[in-house]
Amino acid sequence: MKLARKVAMVTGAASGIGKEIAFTFAEAGAKVAIADLNVDAAHGAAGEIDARYGKGTAIGIGMDVTSETQVDAGMDETVARFGQLDILVSNAGIQIVAPVDDYDFAKWKQMLAIHLDGAFLTTRAALRHMYRQGQGGSIIYMGSVHSKEASLLKAPYVTAKHGLSGLAKVVAKEGAKHKVRANVICPGFVRTPLVDKQIPEQAKTLGITEEEVVRTIMLKDTVDGEFTTAKDVAEAALFFAGFESNALTGQSIVVSHGWFMQ
Template identity: 85%
Template sequence: MKLENKVAIVTGAASGIGKEIALTFAREGAKVAIADLNVDAAKTAAEEIEAKYGKGSAIGIGMDVTSEAQVEAGVDNVVSHFGKLDILVSNAGIQIVAPVDEYDFTKWKQMLAIHLDGAFLTTRAALKHLYRQGTGGSIIYTGSVHSKEASLLKAPYVTAKHGLIGLAKVVAKEGAKHKVRSNVICPGFVRTPLVDKQIPEQAKTLGLTEDEVVKDIMLKDTVDGEFTTVQDVAEATLFLAAFESNALTGQSLVVSHGWFMQ
């Protein structure tokens, strides 16, 4: 198994991409902490993993990634529970769509706080343990094709996802002497509740049908008109988590059916 005896924290993991990453890590032998704003859903997801992969394979914890106190306490609790930390997947995120000239400043700050402040706070908390342990580790950020490209109505999301690449590069340079790697997964559109919510919102704002939003906006630049799946993203994240040398660090891996080619 690729992650046997490893311990991972995955934020925003009670559902969607994060949950699939947690399930995939557990399948490969890792012990996984499901960190989510919805603590009940986090515990339910952990119970599901334990039912499939054995008692003690997962725990669920409540975590608001924009709260310094909650992040520090949550990461410390995971290390106390499992004895160490090897992998952080900073995945928590939301989406709020609107044109720039109409974007509410409070919502702008909320978006940046969850995506960027959350990534910083969880990274800082994880690095304290990874550096002290001295056994290396991996930090993976869930970016997006919007870490490379831009789309209408998504100014703070695009801004934040671009920012994650910068953070990952700095962490890669600073973490290298501690054998800590840092990379970004950049999925295309994945059919999760987060994306499903956007379809009618964009249709209304742009004056299109929902089918036109999917075909002519979301999937128009893919090679096959297909959504990326949660399994696609999870397997790519596993690849980065299991890669054990500094040969692969400070990089961004696009998983998008050909939407944006490097």
């Protein structure tokens, strides 16, 4: 199997895209740590993976990615349990929509902390283990089409997702001598609870119907009017995780039904 004898941590993996990635990695042979703010949901997702792929395939870890202590402890727990760490998927994130002139500063800081501080802290902890192991590794950031483009009402989200591209490029350069690669997945709109929450919020703010939000904002620039699926994103993550050469590092893949084309 493509990820046989590999160990991965996926943050924000108790639901949505992160959970799909965790299941896809387990199917490919990896051991998986499900890290999530909701510890009960993390254990539940790990139990589902164990039930499908065998006991001991996954563990659940409670983790606030903005907490240095929790991140370091969770990474240490993963290595203690599985013996190594080969893959990090920095996926944890939230969304709060509002125009810039009405955006609460505390919410701005919360958004950047989860998306950027969380990516930094989990990356630093993962690199320390990967460098010490000397077997290489893969860091995968969950960016967005908003790593490339902008949308109304999403100033901190767009800022953070652009920032992940810069972080990935630095990690790619620094990690190269250790055979650690860093890349970014940039999904289009995926029908997760995070996106479902935005639909009524944007409809209210923009004064349009929810159907118009979907048709004229979320799917307007796709080639086929379709949402990207969590499985689409998980397959891109599997591709990055299984590509073991420095030939593919510091790059991004846009998975968006053509919402954004490079």
